[in-house]
Amino acid sequence: MENSIIVFRNRPSIRSYAAIAGKKESEGKMGQYFDKIEEDAFFGQKNWEQAESEMQSQTLNLALEKAGMPLKEIDCITAGDLINQCTVSTFAARGTDVPFLGMYGACSTMAETLLTAGILTDGGYCQNVAAVTSSHFSTAERQFRFPLSYGGQRTPTAQWTCTASGAVVVSAETNSPRLEGGCIGRICDLGVKDATNMGAAMSPAAADTIYRYLTGTHTTPEHYDAIITGDLGNIGSPLLIELLLKQGINISAVHRDCGAMMFDEEQQDTHAGGSGCGCSASILCAYFLPKLKDGTMKRVLFCATGALLSAMSSQQGETIPAICHLVEISGSMA
Amino acid sequence: MENSIIVFRNRPSIRSYAAIAGKKESEGKMGQYFDKIEEDAFFGQKNWEQAESEMQSQTLNLALEKAGMPLKEIDCITAGDLINQCTVSTFAARGTDVPFLGMYGACSTMAETLLTAGILTDGGYCQNVAAVTSSHFSTAERQFRFPLSYGGQRTPTAQWTCTASGAVVVSAETNSPRLEGGCIGRICDLGVKDATNMGAAMSPAAADTIYRYLTGTHTTPEHYDAIITGDLGNIGSPLLIELLLKQGINISAVHRDCGAMMFDEEQQDTHAGGSGCGCSASILCAYFLPKLKDGTMKRVLFCATGALLSAMSSQQGETIPAICHLVEISGSMA
Numbered sequence: 001m002e003n004s005i006i007v008f009r010n011r012p013s014i015r016s017y018a019a020i021a022g023k024k025e026s027e028g029k030m031g032q033y034f035d036k037i038e039e040d041a042f043f044g045q046k047n048w049e050q051a052e053s054e055m056q057s058q059t060l061n062l063a064l065e066k067a068g069m070p071l072k073e074i075d076c077i078t079a080g081d082l083i084n085q086c087t088v089s090t091f092a093a094r095g096t097d098v099p100f101l102g103m104y105g106a107c108s109t110m111a112e113t114l115l116t117a118g119i120l121t122d123g124g125y126c127q128n129v130a131a132v133t134s135s136h137f138s139t140a141e142r143q144f145r146f147p148l149s150y151g152g153q154r155t156p157t158a159q160w161t162c163t164a165s166g167a168v169v170v171s172a173e174t175n176s177p178r179l180e181g182g183c184i185g186r187i188c189d190l191g192v193k194d195a196t197n198m199g200a201a202m203s204p205a206a207a208d209t210i211y212r213y214l215t216g217t218h219t220t221p222e223h224y225d226a227i228i229t230g231d232l233g234n235i236g237s238p239l240l241i242e243l244l245l246k247q248g249i250n251i252s253a254v255h256r257d258c259g260a261m262m263f264d265e266e267q268q269d270t271h272a273g274g275s276g277c278g279c280s281a282s283i284l285c286a287y288f289l290p291k292l293k294d295g296t297m298k299r300v301l302f303c304a305t306g307a308l309l310s311a312m313s314s315q316q317g318e319t320i321p322a323i324c325h326l327v328e329i330s331g332s333m334a
Numbered sequence: 335m336e337n338s339i340i341v342f343r344n345r346p347s348i349r350s351y352a353a354i355a356g357k358k359e360s361e362g363k364m365g366q367y368f369d370k371i372e373e374d375a376f377f378g379q380k381n382w383e384q385a386e387s388e389m390q391s392q393t394l395n396l397a398l399e400k401a402g403m404p405l406k407e408i409d410c411i412t413a414g415d416l417i418n419q420c421t422v423s424t425f426a427a428r429g430t431d432v433p434f435l436g437m438y439g440a441c442s443t444m445a446e447t448l449l450t451a452g453i454l455t456d457g458g459y460c461q462n463v464a465a466v467t468s469s470h471f472s473t474a475e476r477q478f479r480f481p482l483s484y485g486g487q488r489t490p491t492a493q494w495t496c497t498a499s500g501a502v503v504v505s506a507e508t509n510s511p512r513l514e515g516g517c518i519g520r521i522c523d524l525g526v527k528d529a530t531n532m533g534a535a536m537s538p539a540a541a542d543t544i545y546r547y548l549t550g551t552h553t554t555p556e557h558y559d560a561i562i563t564g565d566l567g568n569i570g571s572p573l574l575i576e577l578l579l580k581q582g583i584n585i586s587a588v589h590r591d592c593g594a595m596m597f598d599e600e601q602q603d604t605h606a607g608g609s610g611c612g613c614s615a616s617i618l619c620a621y622f623l624p625k626l627k628d629g630t631m632k633r634v635l636f637c638a639t640g641a642l643l644s645a646m647s648s649q650q651g652e653t654i655p656a657i658c659h660l661v662e663i664s665g666s667m668a
Contacts, residue, residue, distance in 0.1 A: 004433045084418045085644035086438045094655045099338045099518035102438040104420040123457030184433035310419035321428045
C-alpha cells in the first residue's frame with residue numbers, strides 16, 4: 001500500500017459499458033462515438049432533474065443490453081452525480097431493486113464508482129457491479145450558476161457541463177479490459193476561489209494522484225497509452241503538465257483530457273471545454289474502453305477530477321477543494 | 335452472496351471511536367454518554383456549515399487521540415453528510431492529506447461508511463480507515479426546511495435533526511469489537527410524499543435490509559443483543575416492527591432506534607424523535623460500541639436508515655426513496 005496504491009490481485013474485468021449524450025455533445029469531437037444521442041434535453045420527462053435520472057437509467061440499461069445481462073445479475077450499483085443529495089442517481093436506481101452505494105466525488109465520480117466497483121468485485125464481495133454517473137447542462141446550471149433564462153455571460157475560463165452519462169459493468173470473471181488497481185484521491189486546495197475556473201482548482205489534485213500512482217507503482221508515463229484526466233479542460237490541462245514537470249514527470253506525450261476532447265471550442269462556444277461527471281464517464285465508455293477492448297490501447301490511467309464546492313460554499317467565500325481518483329485499466333493484449 | 339450478504343472473512347476490528355454532540359443533545363437521554371459536548375452551536379466558527387465541519391473534524395481527531403494514533407496512520411477516510419455536495423465532510427477532510435472517499439446515503443451514512451471501511455480493511459486494501467459523519471440542526475433546517483428565524487410550526491411526525499458527529503477507526507488488525515459483515519441497502523419507495531414524516535418513508539427500507547440479512551445469514555433476532563435502526567423515531571419504529579411481523583419476524587424484544595433514544599420528547603419538544611446522520615453515528619459511538627467493547631453486548635446489527643430526498647425533489651412532487659445499510663458488529667466475548 002505504498003502511497004496508498006490499491007492493487008487488484010484478481011484483476012476484475014469490464015464486462016460492458018455504454019455512453020449516452022445530448023445534442024450539443026453529439027456535435028462535438030466525440031459525437032461519432034456515443035452509443036446513443038438524445039436530441040430532447042428533457043429525455044421525455046417533465047423537468048431536467050427527471051431528464052438526467054432518465055438518461056442515467058437508460059445508460060445502465062444499455063450497458064446491460066450490450067452484455068446480454070439481466071439487471072438481476074447486478075449485485076450492486078455504485079453511483080453519484082452533481083445534484084443536491086445525489087437525487088439523480090438515487091431516483092434512477094429506485095426502480096431497480098439492486099443494492100445501491102451512493103457516492104459523492106463531483107466530476108471525479110466515474111473514477112470513484114469504478115474504483116469501488118473494482119474493490120467490491122476484486123475482494124469477492126460481489127460478482128457484478130455497475131458503476132454509473134451522469135451530468136446534465138441544465139440541472140447543473142440552475143443549481144450551481146444562474147437561471148438559464150437569465151442569459152448570463154460566461155467567463156473565458158468557464159467550462160460547459162456536458163449532458164452525458166456513462167455506465168460500466170465490472171465483473172469478477174476473467175475477461176478484458178481489466179481493472180489493474182488504482183488510487184483513492186486526497187483533497188487538494190491551493191486556494192482557488194473562482195468557481196468559473198474549475199480547471200485551475202482541480203489540476204493540483206490530478207497532479208497529486210498521478211504522482212502518487214506513478215511513484216507508488218514504479219512506473220513512468222511511457223508505460224501507458226494514455227493518462228486520461230477528467231475535465232481539466234483547456235486551462236487546467238497545461239497546469240497539470242506544468243505541475244508534474246516540476247516533480248520531474250513529463251506526461252505530455254500521453255496526456256488526454258476529456259474536458260478538452262469533448263467539444264470543438266471554436267465552433268461550439270464552449271470556452272475552456274467540457275465538464276461534469278458525464279464528461280469523463282461518457283468519453284471513457286465511448287472512446288477509451290472500446291480501444292482497450294479491441295487492443296488498440298494496452299494500458300491507460302483513468303483519472304477523473306472533481307471540484308468539491310457547492311453554491312453555498314462559494315457564497316461563503318470558501319476556496320475550492322478538489323480531488324482526483326485514479327483507476328488503471330489494461331486492454332486485451334496486456 | 336445470498337441476498338447480497340457481505341461477509342468479512344478477516345473480521346476487521348474497531349480500533350477507536352468518538353462522539354461529539356450539541357447542547358440540546360446533551361440534555362436528552364443520551365447526554366451522559368457522549369465524549370464531548372459543545373455548548374456553542376457555531377463551534378467557534380463563522381457559520382453553521384463551518385461549525386458542522388469543525389465538529390466532524392474534532393470527532394475524528396478525538397477518535398484518533400483515544401487510540402493514541404497519528405492521523406498519518408489512516409489510509410482512507412470514508413465520510414458524508416446531508417449538506418449539498420457533502421461540503422461538510424470534504425471541508426473537514428481538506429486539511430488531512432488522507433485519501434478520501436465521499437459517500438452519500440443521507441442518514442444511513444454511518445452504516446454506509448462503516449461498511450465501506452470494513453470492505454477496504456477486510457479486503458486488504460487499507461490498514462486503517464476512518465468512517466465519519468455528522469449532522470447539525472441549523473445546517474439541515476435551512477437547507478431542507480425553513481429559515482430558523484421564520485419560527486415555523488413543526489408537525490407531530492417531524493423529527494429533530496441532531497447536532498452530533500460520530501467517528502469510527504476500523505483496522506485490519508485483530509481486536510474487538512469486530513465487523514462481521516453487512517448488507518448494502520436497496521432503495522425502497524412506498525410512495526410517502528410527506529417530508530416531515532421521514533420515519534414512515536424509511537421504515538420499509540429498514541425492513542427490507544433486516545429481512546434480507548436475517549434470512550441470508552440464517553439467523554433470528556434472538557442472535558443479537560440489539561437490532562439498532564438509525565432514526566426511524568417514534569413513528570417509524572412501530573411501522574418497522576409491523577412490517578417485519580408480516581414477514582414472520584419479531585424484532586420487538588431487541589429493537590432499539592437511535593432517533594427514539596436521543597431525546598426526551600416530553601421535556602424537549604422533539605416530536606417524533608431525533609434524526610440526521612449524526613444521530614445514529616453518535617449513539618453508535620457513545621452508547622453501543624462501548625457496550626460491545628466491554629462485553630455487555632455480544633453482537634448487534636447496526637442499520638442506519640436514510641431518506642434520499644432533496645428540497646427540490648419534494649418541490650417537484652416526488653415521493654421519498656429511502657435506504658438502509660447494515661453492519662454486524664460483534665463484541666469482546668464473541
